[in-house]
Amino acid sequence: MHLKAEDLSSMEIEFDSGVVPPPYSHIFKLKIGFGAKSLETSLDLIYTDREELSEEEIFDEGFSLDDDFHFKGEISKIWEKPLKDLYLKSKWTSTLMDEEGGISLMVKDRQGKTSRVIPQNQQEWQIFAQDLIQAIYETSKKELPLSLRYLIRTQSGEKMIHLTVKFSIRKVEIKSNGKIIDGDWDKTKELLSYVFLPDYDYSKAKQQVPNHQGHFIDCGDGYWHELGKGVVNIDNSFDAVSKIREGFQKLV
Incomplete structure (x- = not known):
């Protein structure tokens, strides 16, 4: 019934x-x-x-x-x-x-x-x-909200994106260039599903903010991983790394 x-x-x-x-x-x-x-x-x-x-x-x-x-x-x-x-x-x-x-x-x-x-x-x-x-x-304060940082560094400059996902109130906050906006819950959840698919090689990760060109992600533990080098696809049939790049670029 x-x-x-x-x-x-x-x-x-x-x-x-x-x-x-x-x-x-x-x-x-x-x-x-x-x-x-x-x-x-x-x-x-x-x-x-x-x-x-x-x-x-x-x-x-x-x-x-x-x-x-x-x-x-x-x-x-x-x-x-x-x-x-x-x-x-x-x-x-x-x-x-x-x-x-x-x-x-x-x-x-x-x-x-x-x-x-x-x-x-x-x-x-x-x-x-x-x-x-x-x-x-x-x-219950067992865990803090999920917080990620994403850095895009190019010849013309850099963009730092702070993404905070508050499950307790189903709210996404996106901070970039000093501005804070509300993100779309479903689109952010889809992006997160890609973030945790690839392999993260901690032997190549850095605790300092990268100063060379590329796309970099800190998944909340303070370690910066470079997409395509320290972050690589596990399954060759699905390009999760590209999905991560595209997803963060669309956030702001």
Whole structure:
């Protein structure tokens, strides 16, 4: 049973990473209540099957021994419309999730009716859920907003672009040449999907701002990478590096 989006009072999003090996394998349950002024939210994110790994193996993958995360509180109501819009446009399947894992939903309307559904557009729901979790991280002060710098240096001059993505309020700020403008959320998210596709060679990265011609990016950790040299495509069938260049040039 597909409940009407405008009648929804709450939603639970459950995810299982399936066959992904530890220490990456995890599950989460995201509960969202549609309040008058905010979204009443809880998150339980738990990493699984780590008992078969040594502490060193976990550390080597960039994790700690306590990566589980729990939250109960409120997030901005600005997330309500895009969440309901995604629910409204989704098609559903009765096929149970297999070892590949995925997302399922439990929705409840204002009359108390409930429905458990599995979306066919799994990737779209998983990306949206990760955005919601990032909003929770920012709201709870676990993480700061994502901040990137992009430098274009040519013979005629340079342009420094500061891009700040605030998931907690679904807002993008672009600062360039002393001016701050609001960026488009969806276009910026598309650009970010390209930013994290290539391979970043930290042996070629510099902490100083580059002073030679080229395109350079700092992904938020203070290291500058040169596109085409320290940032190279992993998949020859898709030129993510060019997409990054084009995306940042279109921002301002």
